[in-house]
Amino acid sequence: MSQNAAETSSPAVQAAKLRGILESAVTAIITIDHRGLIETVNPATERLFGYGAAELIGQNVKVLMPQPYRAEHDGYIANYAGTGVKKIIGIGREVSGRRKDGTTFPLHLSVSEFDAEGRRYFTGMIHDISDRQHVEDALRESERQLAQSQKMEAVGQLTGGIAHDFNNLLLVVTGNLELLEPRLLDDESRALLKEAQDAAALGSKLTDQLLTFARRRHMDAHVIQLNDLVVSVTDMLRRTLGEHITLSTSLAPEVWATRADPGQFQSAIVNMAVNARDAMAQGGKLVVETRNMVFDEQHADFHSELPPGEYVQLSISDSGTGMPPDVRDRVFEPFFTTKEKGRGTGLGLAMVYGFVKQSGGHVTIYSEVGHGTTINLYLPRADGASVEDAAGAKKADTDTRARETILVVEDDERVRQLTIKRLKLIGYQVLEAHDGPSALEMLRRGDEVDLVFTDVIMPGGLSGREVAIRAREMKPGIKVLLTSGYAEELVHGDELQRERLKVLRKPYQQADLVAALRDVLAEPPAAS
Ligand SMILES: Nc1ncnc2c1ncn2[C@@H]1O[C@H](COP(=O)(O)OP(=O)(O)OP(=O)(O)O)[C@@H](O)[C@H]1O
Ligand SMILES: [Mg+2]
Structure with a gap:
């Protein structure tokens, strides 16, 4: 509307236009007089605050404010009237509003003033910013x-x-x-x-x-029933935690199976239980819970670390000291401890973290100083697999003589020499290569090899896994054993399983080496 058009309209038309603006505005617009009494409100004000116009007109505008604004408001107006110092007029501020039902919400308020017929009025424009605040x-x-x-x-x-x-x-x-x-x-x-x-x-x-x-540990993953695992650990914990701690369990029926290393899972639970005990010097409660959890897309948005899907949840709660946020944010760091020297190494939760992450899960902490702590582990549901029992590994004797030829592929000179010595001691014939390409070259040349014993991570462009696959392509029937103490590749446990590749974890004992070699050599020739 140009200045000219406004001037040429009759007062009635101008008033109608103004009313139109007020009625249709999504912004709440309120006019008050110099005492703070409400003169007019628009429909947006009614919607926003939950009052009818008739309830508001004539009331002090304070009714729309929660404390402390409510108590201070008269002071603001008086101060402005006396000094002319503008705290809000023409500036705009984020404050809180109070609805008829007593609830409060954040709002942006801008105020302008005008004089009419010798009196001063103020107009407030109010935007509800609760959405914006949520987003922020x-x-x-x-x-x-x-x-x-x-x-x-x-x-x-x-x-x-x-x-x-x-x-x-x-x-x-x-x-x-x-x-x-x-x-x-x-x-x-x-x-x-x-x-x-x-x-x-x-x-x-x-x-x-x-x-x-660091999520680089070899995991001996099995399909496990969480409830069974918890029962076996809690029996042991009950005996070791001491009488001042009451341990109880709440196990949901029919908790899904999950896939993880049972030994590591147990030590994770023990680590958390020991932390809980330490946080409850005067005694308290420790509760272990299990249940199924489905994260939908929305939930996954909040827990950005987990894709939507089905999970089993294990929660360990204690009624101990709790931790302030600055401690909570650091507990998964290795060597972070608040315990006195000699009492803690700060590796307990670091281990829990790595274990859960490597198992494809997530861990969250809720803690309240003076009340207690809950640590939740989420592990993906294992799909349709049957439950195996975690039988202990068997050890082989070291003194039977072997006759096969083993090709050792290892980039670290000292580790390679040691391995060769160890293999010769068992009686194997040994060939050596310092990287994947030279190992494959030896096979191509036609060197007689029964088993390739290769490190997983090596320079030279070929990983142990790739060496294994190509060696099998080249010489069907050749046996392969991988070794590693550290390997991103080990994280891809599924791939290794698909390719029927075994990994011997470093450092290993002579007996482990003998047993692993014997197992692999005894395998039936590959069908593919
Ligand atoms: N349940 C708990 N209640 C209160 N604080 C906890 C709890 N669990 C862990 N913490 C805090 O987290 C820190 C790190 O825990 P973490 O288990 O990693 O190491 P630690 O217990 O100090 O040492 P370690 O487990 O290696 O013996 C603890 O020192 C403690 O401050
Ligand atoms: Mg600990």
Whole structure:
């Protein structure tokens, strides 16, 4: 509407136009007088606050405000009238509104003033911003989650790298100590050797936990029934946690099967239970729950880490000290602990985290300082697979002589030499290659090989898995055994299973090596 057109309209037409604007506006528009009494409201105001116009007109505008704005409002107007200092007029602010039913909501308020017939009036324009605030809150939360998972990813890479190299060094240490053993005849030397072996075993346990955190640990995944697993662990926990802690379980009937390493799953539960115990020095309650969970698309939006689907849920709740948010945000980091020196290493939850992630699941924490903590693990439902029982691994004896020829493929010179020594000790003929391409070249040349024993991660453009596949293509009937302590490839457990590839995890004992080789050599020739 141009200035001209407005001037040429009659006052009646102008009033009608204004009324039209007020009636149709989606913004709530309220006019008050200099005392704060409401003169006019538009329909949007009625809708927004839940009052009829008649209920509002003549009331002090304070009725639309929650505390503390309500109490301060008279002061604002008086202050402005006295000083002319504008706190809100022409500026706009985000404040809260109060509906007739007492609920409050965030709103954006802008105020203008005008004089008419010698009196001062104020007009307030009000936008409901609860939607915008929801979106902003959700955005902030997902940014926080993203930053968190990026941090964990980075820490995982670093930890996994160190643990991998360290694992290889340990393999050399323990392997050589083992070779030294039969040469040491006096008790004193043997005692020294034993000390070294024990320390190496501890080191190996540590790298194990680090590799679990970094999701690079070999997982012996089985289809498991969560309830059975929980029952077997809680029986043990009941005996060990102490009488001051009441342990109870709430197991949903017919919980789906899931697929994970049962041994690691049990240690995850134990780690969480021990944390709970530590958080309940004066005693308290520990509850273990299981249930089925279906995450739909919407839910998945909030838990961005999990795709929609069917999951089994395990929750461990305690009535302990709880943790403040700054602690909660860091508990999965390796070596993060709030416990005094010597009491905690800070690896318990790091292990839980790595285990769950590598199993394709997710873990969340709810904690309330002074009330307690709940940790939820979600693992994907295993589809239609039958339940196997987690039978213990069998050990083979080391002293039967072997005759087959084994091709060792390993990039680390020292690890390769050690492996060769160990294999010769068992009686195998040994050939060696320092990477995949040269191993395949030897096979192409026609070297006689019964079994390829290859590291998984190697430079040279071919992984152990690829070497295995090509070797089988080239020489149907050839046997393959992979070895690794660290491997993204191990995460692809399904692929390995499909290709019927076995992996011997580093560091291994001589007996493990013998057993693994014998198992693979005894396999019937591949059907494909
Ligand atoms: N249930 C819980 N209640 C309160 N705080 C907890 C709970 N679980 C973990 N925490 C906090 O998280 C930190 C890290 O836990 P985590 O299990 O990773 O390491 P830790 O228990 O300190 O040491 P470790 O498990 O290696 O012996 C703990 O030091 C503690 O501050
Ligand atoms: Mg712990």
